[in-house]
Amino acid sequence: MARNLVGFLVLVLAISICEAASIFQPISESHRSAALELFTPTDGSFGSLEETYEALRTFGILGIQKKPHIGTGSCQSVSETLGSSSSTTKDLFFALKVNSILECKIDEAIFQEITSRLKAVVNDGNSLLDFYYSISSLALIKDQNSKVDVLLGDADGIFRSIKALSQSDGRWRYSSSNPESSTYAAGLALEALAGVMSLASSEIDHSLIDTLKNDIVKLFDSIEKYDDGSFYFDEKLVDAREHHGPLSTTSAVIRGLTAFASLTSGTITLSGNKILGLAKFFLGIGIPGNSKDFFNQIDSLACLESNRISVPLILSLPATVLSLTKKDQLKVKVNTVLGSSAPPLTVKLMQAFISGSKDSSVIESQELGFDPENAVHILDVLPKSVDVGNYIFVFEIVLHDSVDKKIYTTGGQTQVPLFVTGVVKIDNAEIAVLDSDLGSIETQKKIDLAGETSVSLSANHLQKLRLSFQLTTPRGKFFKPHQVFLKLRHETEVEHIFVVGNSGKQFEIILDFLGLVEKFFYLSGRYDIQLTVGDAVMENSILRAVGHVELDLPEAPEKAPRPPARPVDPYSRYGPKAEITHIFRAPEKRPPKELSLAFLGLTLLPFVGFFIGLLRIGVNLKNFPTLAVPATFAILFHLGIAAVILLYVLFWLKWDLFTTLKTLGFLGAFLMFVGHRTLSHLASTSAKLKST
Amino acid sequence: MAKSTSKDAQALFHSLRSAYASTPTNLKIIDLYVGFAVFTALIQVVYMAVVGSFPFNSFLSGLLSCIGTAVLAVCLRIQVNKENKEFKDLAPERAFADFVLCNLVLHLVIMNFLG
Structure with missing residues (x-):
């Protein structure tokens, strides 16, 4: 809101500069x-x-x-x-x-x-x-x-x-x-x-x-x-x-x-x-x-x-903003284009009207006094009828010498936009909590908008809040500024802005909380009250925290609208992001290394037992073929089996299934061939033994 | 009563041993092999009972490797045994070839499962 106000003032200033141009x-x-x-x-x-x-x-x-x-x-x-x-x-x-x-x-x-x-x-x-x-x-x-x-x-x-x-x-x-x-x-x-x-x-x-x-x-x-x-x-x-x-x-x-x-x-x-x-x-x-x-x-x-x-004469004003409170004088300069002094002349203020309503002049035509020292035409006191506001003043230059009238041109009447500003008096400012049904005043407090005030009120949804004040110009008239806003801000930064209307002679706003509970999103708690009264011609525009009201609103029903999310601070986009912490799975409990190694040894024991058993039974390799060709095939058969087992170990350690299966395809074919030859040789020898 | 049962048991074992002694050597080798496989499996089960089943797939593959080999060896023994008339026409070499092939396939799966 403060930003808005500043923006508005800048705009007004810009407009005034443009018009001054x-x-x-x-x-x-x-x-x-x-x-x-x-x-x-x-x-x-x-x-x-x-x-x-x-x-x-x-x-x-x-x-x-x-x-x-x-x-x-x-x-x-x-x-x-x-x-x-x-x-x-x-x-x-x-x-x-x-x-x-x-x-x-x-x-x-x-x-x-x-x-x-x-x-x-x-x-x-x-x-x-x-x-x-x-x-x-x-x-x-x-x-x-x-x-x-x-x-x-x-x-x-x-x-x-x-x-x-x-x-x-x-x-x-x-x-x-x-x-x-x-x-x-x-x-x-x-x-x-x-x-x-x-x-x-x-x-x-x-x-x-x-x-x-x-x-x-x-x-x-x-x-x-x-x-x-x-x-x-x-x-x-x-x-x-x-x-x-x-x-x-x-x-x-x-x-x-x-x-x-x-x-x-x-x-x-x-x-x-x-x-x-x-x-x-x-x-x-x-x-x-x-x-x-x-x-x-x-x-x-x-x-x-x-x-x-004809030589043009330029009418200019050193200041186009006049303060009623400071009793500024209206000063007018008349020069040639390059700034040299003009011949003897009188500047007349013909008319002055509020900009926007060109029909009615607020002043009588009058002459401006001349200050030869500074070469400035001065109107000492602004007429009583001129109050704060934006005016357009109409001047006319009257040359004294009739010879000069032929040499110079003044262009008839000159219109000049002027801002008349002043300190606006704020009276009878008070804030009250009313009972809704009876309209009786529960609490009422006077506030001083010029100085520091901080009222604290409390109200529930069956009550009303009333704020009222009067504005008068330095000339004692009712003043209606451009902006009169009341703002309620909840602790959670949810804001509500109300335009304060004027009823005849005073500004008044009555907030009936019963009708506003939904707008307030059923948010109970402390609301800060801020009042804005601003106008380009008001020298004491205010933007002030008045105090706070503790609101007690009913519980939100299920389908109540949610309060809007807090606006994201645009600067936080460029700040550091929250650190991402990765959660890893905790490693499983492993047995001590010695135990595992011991069991490795244990698994070898049955193998040793197997060998001992074989020796005791009296195993021999007499059936191993003695002829060169079958022996070669037999050796190749055993080597093939060893190769397949080695392949499995490789598969376990580093290869993937596809590489393994490809290799296994070749090895398997080889093994089939040599295995078949070996076993059929053995079968044929045993068959011979049987037949003899 | 108790004495007579222990004696009976002794007599039973004795007769079993003498009967087993007549088993052919190749079947004894297979029996020994089955025993070796089963004991290895048992040791692994004990290890799991002591330590816990954390790399469960490794435990399973180790155990199944042993059991599978044992089962295959038993099958081989059935086929090779001359007493079994059912497999009379089946050459022991052919049975051994089956045994080797089945073992290779079994261990391919085991290796894949080992992790």
């Missing part, structure tokens, strides 16, 4: 330490210039001062890449990006040479990536070296040829020969077009820019949404050479959009909600596990932080 926290210290872990150079440099740029850019945005020392090595590889004529436009692009941060010393001549190469690529380019890398590189050169002439003469033409790759739904193709359109490519195209605008020697045609704005609006029509209010772009084109996930796709679009927006004078009509939703998407993923995703997240958030369309 939908309150988006701005970038904080944890991102900074994660950045240092994710971007660690090996041997003083990152793998490629692309990775170097991503690391440097991330460190720059997060304001990490103690960067790893990669300056000299990276500068060397930047100048090598820029100086080499075999470098691709992509290599040049990332080298220039790194250079824009590190500001290495590069010869003007090198810039001149690269510029002419890049311009050639721009003029003959037909694929989007060529345009993107070359134009972006030229824009970077423009920033790094003002002396080089990077301006494009035919900016309108280049703008048109990039625009020619766009689709009607706002997405872009990678090249004119490739019919597949991609959202990621749209992001690259927007960035490239922004580069063209910055490099144009004369102003770009306004009608072109207006159509592009239209394209952006169309592109934002295909935006996708999560339930928590975050928006993102996803690549529908799946079988491209390089698939981009939602993170890098959204990131590319934001980079392109912000680059474009920073160069256009007019407004782009995009809903602030979508911009805020994009910010929430990046904040909602937490801390990504790989450096590429991390860079995309931080870079996009940095773009959103300073974009010209």
Whole structure:
């Protein structure tokens, strides 16, 4: 049971964490330490210039001062890449990006040479990536070296040829020969077009820019949404050479959009909600596990932080669990996505309702006070109407300055799940044994559920046990927790759990033992009483042994159900097994060796007597055949008999019956033959004797 | 009275001995052999009575070996005896061959039973 309770609390905690995740926290210290872990150079440099740029850019945005020392090595590889004529436009692009941060010393001549190469690529380019890398590189050169002439003469033409790759739904193709359109490519195209605008020697045609704005609006029509209010772009084109996930796709679009927006004078009509939703998407993923995703997240958030369309403001709560008993203050922070402070504003608490019942608000709308020291909006005292429970608070951010309203987006109302906890008072707890028929109280004891109590009761099957108590919240209201259980545990570990019901204002359970004897398996004896009162918002949830009751139940009838077997301790499976003792048959009593040997000698005596008798009778071997052939047969006959007897001895000592019988077969045949010859010879001689 | 019975007994033994002396030698050998077998069996019975019948199969096989041989020898004696007209046509050699064969079979079983 205790395990169950702990499990439940963990579950509640997990749910609360999950819900808390939908309150988006701005970038904080944890991102900074994660950045240092994710971007660690090996041997003083990152793998490629692309990775170097991503690391440097991330460190720059997060304001990490103690960067790893990669300056000299990276500068060397930047100048090598820029100086080499075999470098691709992509290599040049990332080298220039790194250079824009590190500001290495590069010869003007090198810039001149690269510029002419890049311009050639721009003029003959037909694929989007060529345009993107070359134009972006030229824009970077423009920033790094003002002396080089990077301006494009035919900016309108280049703008048109990039625009020619766009689709009607706002997405872009990678090249004119490739019919597949991609959202990621749209992001690259927007960035490239922004580069063209910055490099144009004369102003770009306004009608072109207006159509592009239209394209952006169309592109934002295909935006996708999560339930928590975050928006993102996803690549529908799946079988491209390089698939981009939602993170890098959204990131590319934001980079392109912000680059474009920073160069256009007019407004782009995009809903602030979508911009805020994009910010929430990046904040909602937490801390990504790989450096590429991390860079995309931080870079996009940095773009959103300073974009010209609308800057999202993020409302976050340092704590979403407030204790009524400790009189916690409701604190709300409003920051930009990267955690910098917001313009002057007021946070209003519009509504608060118990989660699950969204119709009735429990509070009036009110403003939160501002603490300029900690930049926190505070509601000093929670309204009287807010009791313990799970609430959803609805906040609204009101900007003070009307100019700020154009720059920032707050996304209207923000819903935040909040847990209000408190110490629940337990009153009038008492346990009593009642007589069944009359209902008169036999014994009654008060118990103190907050402290240590141990009551001892005794009852028989004709009586009842009553447990009752009242729960009141800090606001003095009736409180109904998630779990109220009474557990009776017999000495033999048989447990019975009862749910304690509530009747109006108090919790009460009456156990009528007469009806429970069968459930209790007719087990008399001591039952320990345990009471569980638990709830996520109850700070003093209890799981307490109240005492014990000595039950006297009738004898079990024959057909009564047996109590269940004790659960096997799962750890005992791995323990040592009981030792197996073998019982051998006790050896029979044997006589002393001397006695047996003596009797062996005795058995030989009759044999000796037999020989003596033979001698006295005067036995002779005169009948033994004297002729060579019959004598041989006679000897063989006797040898054969001796062999058979020897065979029997062997059989007794080690052979089995089959080997013996096989050998006996041969010996027997031999014996038959020689025996027959011998005996017939003897018979014939005796017959001759008779006839003579 | 008592004197006369002992005398009678002496006279009886005497006549028995003189009558037995005329028995052919080969029958005497067989008698001796039967006696030897029976005595051996008796010694084993005494041993069992003293010690106990623990390896009972060994005791049985030993005893039956002796008794069986004795019985077979008696049978041989019956067949070989010239006085018995019943077996007149049976050659003593044939009887001996039977005796040998029966003994071999008997002892095969005995050995098997000995354990």
